[in-house]
Amino acid sequence: MSTISEKELSDYRSEAAAWFAENTIADPGFMLPLTFMEVGTDQQFNFLRDWQNKVYEAGYLGAAWPKEYGGGGLDQKFQTIATEEMAKANGPIMLNAIGLNWAGPLILDMGTDEERKRYIKGILSAEDIWCQGFSEPENGSDLGNAQTKAVRDGDDWVLNGSKIWTTQGNYAKYMILLARTNPDAPNKYAGLSFFLSPMQVDGIETVPIRKLTGEYGFTQTFFTDARIPGESLMGKEGEGWLVAMRTLEYERGVKGGQPGGYVMRASDPFEIVELARKATRGGKPALEDPVIKDQLIQLMIEARSLQLNSKRGHIQPLVQDKPASLALSSKLMATEFMRRLNEFAITLQGQRGAYYVGEPDAYDEGLWQRAYLNSFSATIGGGTSQIQRNIIGEHVLGLPKS
Amino acid sequence: MSKKATIGFSEEQAQLLEVATTFCRDKSPIEKVRSLLEDERGYDDAIWTEMAELGWLAIAVPEEFGGIGLGMAEVVPVVEQMGRAMMAGPFVSTTLAAQAILVGGTDDQKQKYLADLCAGTKATLALSEPHGDWDLGHVECTAERTGDTLKLSGRKTFVENAETAELLLVSLSLNGAPALVVIERSSLPEGALRREVVIDETRRSYQVTLDGVEVSADGLLDPALTAAALAHVDLCASLLLSAEMCGAAMSCIDYTIDYLQTRKQFGKKIGSYQALKHPIVDAHVGYEQARSHLYCAAFNFTQQGEGEAATRIAKAQAGDALSFAADRAIQFHGGFGFTYDCDAQLYRRRSLWCENQFGDAAYQRAKLADLLL
Numbered sequence A: 001m002s003t004i005s006e007k008e009l010s011d012y013r014s015e016a017a018a019w020f021a022e023n024t025i026a027d028p029g030f031m032l033p034l035t036f037m038e039v040g041t042d043q044q045f046n047f048l049r050d051w052q053n054k055v056y057e058a059g060y061l062g063a064a065w066p067k068e069y070g071g072g073g074l075d076q077k078f079q080t081i082a083t084e085e086m087a088k089a090n091g092p093i094m095l096n097a098i099g100l101n102w103a104g105p106l107i108l109d110m111g112t113d114e115e116r117k118r119y120i121k122g123i124l125s126a127e128d129i130w131c132q133g134f135s136e137p138e139n140g141s142d143l144g145n146a147q148t149k150a151v152r153d154g155d156d157w158v159l160n161g162s163k164i165w166t167t168q169g170n171y172a173k174y175m176i177l178l179a180r181t182n183p184d185a186p187n188k189y190a191g192l193s194f195f196l197s198p199m200q201v202d203g204i205e206t207v208p209i210r211k212l213t214g215e216y217g218f219t220q221t222f223f224t225d226a227r228i229p230g231e232s233l234m235g236k237e238g239e240g241w242l243v244a245m246r247t248l249e250y251e252r253g254v255k256g257g258q259p260g261g262y263v264m265r266a267s268d269p270f271e272i273v274e275l276a277r278k279a280t281r282g283g284k285p286a287l288e289d290p291v292i293k294d295q296l297i298q299l300m301i302e303a304r305s306l307q308l309n310s311k312r313g314h315i316q317p318l319v320q321d322k323p324a325s326l327a328l329s330s331k332l333m334a335t336e337f338m339r340r341l342n343e344f345a346i347t348l349q350g351q352r353g354a355y356y357v358g359e360p361d362a363y364d365e366g367l368w369q370r371a372y373l374n375s376f377s378a379t380i381g382g383g384t385s386q387i388q389r390n391i392i393g394e395h396v397l398g399l400p401k402s
Numbered sequence B: 001m002s003k004k005a006t007i008g009f010s011e012e013q014a015q016l017l018e019v020a021t022t023f024c025r026d027k028s029p030i031e032k033v034r035s036l037l038e039d040e041r042g043y044d045d046a047i048w049t050e051m052a053e054l055g056w057l058a059i060a061v062p063e064e065f066g067g068i069g070l071g072m073a074e075v076v077p078v079v080e081q082m083g084r085a086m087m088a089g090p091f092v093s094t095t096l097a098a099q100a101i102l103v104g105g106t107d108d109q110k111q112k113y114l115a116d117l118c119a120g121t122k123a124t125l126a127l128s129e130p131h132g133d134w135d136l137g138h139v140e141c142t143a144e145r146t147g148d149t150l151k152l153s154g155r156k157t158f159v160e161n162a163e164t165a166e167l168l169l170v171s172l173s174l175n176g177a178p179a180l181v182v183i184e185r186s187s188l189p190e191g192a193l194r195r196e197v198v199i200d201e202t203r204r205s206y207q208v209t210l211d212g213v214e215v216s217a218d219g220l221l222d223p224a225l226t227a228a229a230l231a232h233v234d235l236c237a238s239l240l241l242s243a244e245m246c247g248a249a250m251s252c253i254d255y256t257i258d259y260l261q262t263r264k265q266f267g268k269k270i271g272s273y274q275a276l277k278h279p280i281v282d283a284h285v286g287y288e289q290a291r292s293h294l295y296c297a298a299f300n301f302t303q304q305g306e307g308e309a310a311t312r313i314a315k316a317q318a319g320d321a322l323s324f325a326a327d328r329a330i331q332f333h334g335g336f337g338f339t340y341d342c343d344a345q346l347y348r349r350r351s352l353w354c355e356n357q358f359g360d361a362a363y364q365r366a367k368l369a370d371l372l373l
């Protein structure tokens, strides 16, 4: 592995840079989603699916995943370079986030060879869109209490119940599903099992839910005597909680193995500097206001904190006191930072901060306003910030459970 | 400042971190810190000697002047661990004085002083003045030169450990421009030093009255290098204060967690209450950020531009992190937090000292705005 030469890497970088320069369509003429949770129209969906497929076909997605399952079989360094070049070219996001970042690594890690052969390529090519069926109307943060039922019937499983906030549920071919197979288990966790469930089955219905922005992105998913094949069960019956926890490690970025690319685009404090030049305060650029400068610098510092924390995470002597700390804190830090950054970008605009997408006089087409509203997707989805604080408090600092 | 922040950690830093962690923990348990609060000198001279023997004072001095030839990056883990153990003493002030001479001194001065400073001669900085301005170029104390003699006047403040330092590095206005002079404490008259009452009782800080003091002009650092030396000391001090504050934040948070894990109210450990759990997590996360910035600043310290930005960021973040952690530490100890016996006050007082030396967080951000916006 360590025999890769600098030359090989730099050649690869030049090729990737050239490919992205030639193939990236930064502005297709309609607003592109900043995150995978914002795919609200068929137009956006089709565009992003084609884009992911194109990136995959060119070898710049899954470059480090095993060749036999559809990956590129290269060292991770190559994928890192490709992702960097994608970002430099301002490339749109990868659509199939749940497949790429949760289901894929999980299947590679814990799945059978059969499952890897069946699912991995379709995840990379975006042919098979995946969704996640964890949250329920009555059980969100308390995921372990999930009540959607899966009952064995001959070779099949029969599903009943409902999942909610299912991102891309209406487009998905498969779902990673946490369901209760034994209501009488000694504790709530032991009664759960994990499924790689097909979605295009009689008795599974998705109903779009309108988001706070007025757009669409997730669904409620209803199961009414839906019959799925026995082999959909992943791992053993009753071990669903274990598999779900592993999935969350991928989701929260605690565990690596993701195929590269990115599924969210972060607002950049340097872009806000541009906004602060345009926006005015008392007839002068907002950037000349000392209070705004102070806040802007603070945000730039925090943007660097995120970069530096992830780099320091690899320096063993500097993380030995509380080894899990940086990894377990990164979701909380990054998502709360994005929320505040976007919020600040609105306050910067003065009166025009009250405009929204569609208003011709809005700064940057109202992008900041929309980004702020959408930023809650990440402070709520994937485990809320409050739950993240519980996790850090209990698992990093060793405090008693709430 | 580049958009992509970098960080690295040398083998030497790793070794020093390991040694300093054990050394400071063993030599400066909290009972010792507390017993030194009452002590006039404020630190243990035997430990000072041990530190000199370990070579810590020589870390950032080139080999040609009797040093080890590493850099400020390698001093950082040592000071961080001193801060963690709230260890007092003239280590930082001596290191800073050596850096000033290294950057601003003539060859003769470097030969004359640096090897001694590496070996354990104590020194300190006399840069601050009653006006309280953090701009080190704002110097109102004066020196007048007659032949080989400098006649000084004015008053210096916040001179740490002046009573036991052999050398003082003093900033003065000479012919209307800032100058730096090394003077020996023995050249100060009786009564020139007055111990200040400062918020951090682990420290010994003095005012130095210079009126009428005459010293040899041999102590004058190279005038062409004064500005560079002051700028260097400013950043070195900020870097080491960041290290000290990061270390203190680490132990302050641990100290508080310990209480939250043991104290019970309403039949439950108080750490189970989210009103305490979530803010202490925020304090911890703030500390983690500050520590990343600290080692980024250490790693980039010698880089033109990048080093200054990273250091100012580190100082701002470490100040905010320790202040928040120590403030909450008092609150979360309840009535005990209000007592002298609770260590929370030691941390809060220390944070107020460290923040207010060489520019607080808002000052650093204002400087950063000039650099980056």
Ligand SMILES: Cc1cc2nc3c(=O)[nH]c(=O)nc-3n(C[C@H](O)[C@H](O)[C@H](O)COP(=O)(O)OP(=O)(O)OC[C@H]3O[C@@H](n4cnc5c(N)ncnc54)[C@H](O)[C@@H]3O)c2cc1C
Binding pocket: A037, A131, A132, A133, A134, A135, A136, A137, A138, A139, A140, A141, A142, A164, A165, A166, A167, A168, A218, A376, A377, A378, A380, A381, A382, A383, A384, A385, A386, A387, A390, A402, B274
């Ligand atoms: C945009 C978006 C996309 C999503 N996509 C998916 C998806 O694809 N698949 C999926 O399964 N789920 C998805 N979710 C659901 C997400 O995981 C849940 O919303 C989240 O876990 C919170 O659950 P809840 O909505 O039921 O809120 P609740 O759990 O009811 O929480 C309500 C409030 O109470 C707080 N709270 C709850 N418990 C505690 C506690 N113990 N201590 C302190 N505070 C607490 C929460 O922080 C929150 O502020 C998505 C959510 C969003 C917003």
Ligand SMILES: Cc1cc2nc3c(=O)[nH]c(=O)nc-3n(C[C@H](O)[C@H](O)[C@H](O)COP(=O)(O)OP(=O)(O)OC[C@H]3O[C@@H](n4cnc5c(N)ncnc54)[C@H](O)[C@@H]3O)c2cc1C
Binding pocket: B263, B264, B265, B266, B270, B273, B275, B276, B331, B332, B333, B334, B335, B336, B338
């Ligand atoms: C200056 C001063 C003067 C005082 N004078 C008097 C006096 O004259 N007479 C007298 O009787 N008392 C007096 N008190 C005591 C005072 O009322 C108590 O200190 C206070 O009620 C807190 O109790 P505690 O110190 O036991 O802290 P604890 O109850 O142990 O609290 C420790 C920490 O845990 C938090 N905490 C505790 N329970 C919970 C919970 N359920 N949820 C969330 N957080 C929680 C607290 O907010 C605190 O931060 C005085 C205190 C002070 C500081």
